[in-house]
Amino acid sequence: MLSKVNTACVMGMEACHVEVEVDVSGGMPGFLVVGLPDTAIRESRDRIRSAIKNSGFVFPQGKITVNLSPADVKKEGAGFDLPIAVGILTATGALEQEDVKGKVFCAELALNGKLRPFRGALPVTIHMKEKFGIFVMSPVSAAESANVDEITVYGAPSLRGVVEHLKGIKPLKPARGASRKKLSDDFGSILDLNDVKGQEHVKRGMEVAASGGHNILLLGPPGSGKSMLAKRFPTILPELSEEESLETTKIYSIAGQLRDTGLITSRPVRSPHHTVSYAAMAGGGSWPLPGEISLAHNGVLFLDEFPEFRRDVIETLRQPLESGEITITRVQRSLRYSARFILIAAMNPCPCGYFTDPKKVCRCGPDQIQKYLCKISGPLLDRIDIHIEVPRLEYKQLSGKRCGEFSKDIRERVKKCRDIQTGRFGVRRETAACNALMSSKETEMYCLLSDEARELLKTAILELGISARAYDKILKVSRTIADMEGVEKIEAHHLSEAVGYRCLDRNLWA
Template identity: 50%
Template sequence: MLIKVFGAAVQGIDATLITIEVNSSRGCMFYLVGLPDSAVKESHQRIISALQVNGYRIPTSNIVINMAPADIRKEGSAYDLPLAIGMLAAGEVIQSDKLNRYLMMGELSLDGSLQPIKGALPIAIKAWELGFEGVIVPRQNAREAAVVNKIKVYGVENIKEVIEFFNGEQELTPTIVDTREEFYAQQSNFDLDFADVKGQENVKRALEVASAGGHNILLIGAPGSGKSMLAKRFPSILPPLSLGESLETTKIHSVAGRLQENAGLISKRPFRDPHHTISTVAMTGGGSYPQPGEISLAHNGILFLDELPEFNRSVLEVLRQPLEDRKITISRVKSNVEYPASFMLVASMNPCPCGYYNHPTKACVCSPGQVQKYLNRISGPLLDRIDLQIEVVPVPFEKMSDARPGEASAVIRERVIHARRIQENRYADIPGIYCNAQMSSKLLSLYARPDEKGLTLLKTAMNRLNLSARAYDRILKVARTIADLENSELIQSSHLAEAIGYRNLDREDWAG
């Protein structure tokens, strides 16, 4: 008897339908074909044990299973459930009339219980696109898959529930999630707030500009000056995620297996802060079975690199292309996988090995050569891609002891949201452009052209600081954002002067 059941393979952040064909005939052999990996081949033993514990037996017949299409590699243990159901249906242990209406995935334990899987959300999206009535997944993944409201999502704990469901012996209750209500209810809850920060008004202003235009920013200052504290509060002033951005971000974390149990849509922008010992593959993604890296997990959010010069040079250099293209392509001999990587880079560093170069009270013990060598750990091309480079000066005692709270994140966020709305309207007809940081050279000439006074100021800065063409573009983008924050249609010389002031590392006197 020939039976077909349906599962899915996740490639990148999207799923592909996998048809599992099971043919039962006279004999006693078992064959599994269709490019399965070792974990899929080992499913036979898990299925036998799971069925025996629950009072069922695999039909004693010749079983041939084909996983189509055969040119896509099937990886992982999530195919246990559809394989088991297919074998039972081929042996007429369960009824097969409803099998073609459901897509199912799940890893079996030896006692028949189902373990959580990766990629439940893209699998549910694919099932809805293909017109399936519902999906059956482990209970831990039910809320994640139920984000797709237009399809029935059944979360089950044991294979026995699935068998009885197809035999009509019990009903399964679909998991229902009010996606919009949950999403909007959690968007503004932050544990850290800029109201707790004493002083540092110039740095908070720079972070506001970076947030308003989606710009990359580098904080450079002595130990204890507040670089990490400010960076960790940065998400509280970013504009909220849209539903589309949230869905795409959740898909990435679902594929990587980083969603918490019973999690739904991600409602806040991701904040990733990998340790400086991270490898290149962990940063960009890849591996034997390609997985998203930190730059993709930070998609639509922030990648925070603390102590930037301590990162391996090769790890930093691989960031250059994703910072420009906002995606990363993992190339292998048999396949290419593309992950989105539209993130804001927020980095911090000490100005020298001892940390006290340019400190107002403590003397630096490093020679000029040591300071320059330390700064040279970050390449010029990478620095060019960082729009704002701001010096963080230690807070004096008078401001530190001031009991009055600073400006709250919610107030700053309102200004940022207003500036982003201006940009959304400006680029409404241009696909792929949502903020000033993403402007091309053509768009710069249209929307960020300075007046004569501004051009003179820019020319002086370019000659004095010996800036590259990319740095020139970055200054114009930042100036455009500053103008948007002030609700100004034209870029004025004051906006350009402030943008040039955020290029601290370009100053000739910085490293002596």
């Protein structure tokens, strides 16, 4: 007997429809899986055999051939267990072909027949919903998939439960989606920018960065509060939109980091340690999974002690900072993962840390300082729009009362500024619209300077030694500052503030 069951496998951010054909015939007993399966799928044979038997069904004696089609796509993952098992049960008559028609099956099986979650339930559902309306998965995967509109997904506890549901003996209830999950680690709502005393210019710079989606680098001596400020940056970012939330959840789903139910509703914040490996940062493995930069999609990537990261690890940021995605190439195929985040980096100005400190003596030679700063390459520095110096606070400021603004008030202003940008870029852009993502054409179109501002920019480039590479960045940041004021034309004071955020370009350390 021959049977056909629908399933899917995940490939990067997308999924691919796979048909599982099962043929059970007489002859020498055997169980063969063809159609480019990976080791996990080949190993599934023993799981499936035990699961079928332990669920009280008969495992056929003859020769079983399973074909995964299309044959030219390499398949990966344990989600094929259920469709193969259902295929075998259909081929042996325990189920009818009519019972499985029009449905998508995806789950790993335990030896006792229980259904287990698989990685990537959300992208699979989004991809397959064009052709199929009904999905059968484990309860955990079903809760994830149920966040997609216009589909019905059943979360079955076991293989037996699947069969009884399909036969109408014990129908399951459709799963319901969206329970809220906070992934913000220790960055949750307990932190507030108001905790930080003084440093008003840094807070202002952070507000500009949040408003326009700009990357930011904090520079200063030890103990000046860089880490403290950076950790509070996410608290002034606007909430995730529904679309962004689904995008980010998709990545966590593929990475298998969405074990309990739901949708990610707060901006992810990733803060890998500086010993992080290349694969953990960019994404890796023989079948690459999303790395830290993709897990920070639509959120914040915080790199503390920036120059301490390995050079190749830092350099991986180049492509995503430019294009908002990363392509990982392996022998078998290349996969693409979204990685659009705001980078916030913190570092000391020199190895001992006190180069910019007026009170302490720096013990580093010019060569040492240069070598330290050179750990961050020019092209990478170029992609960071805002550099801010964080000076050490005086006793008076530290012992004073807190008087800064609360994060929620700043966030309100940031939201307003983002609305202006959404109005500007509108629906023409499929990704989040913000000034930092303007193309050079858009920069030309939207960054109109007043005469005075134009003169100032000329002077800055000629006399302060601002590199031409930083030109675009200054324009974009000026655009954001003008938006924060709600004005259309960029004036001289907007521009001079933006120039002030390029302290590393101004060669202060040369």
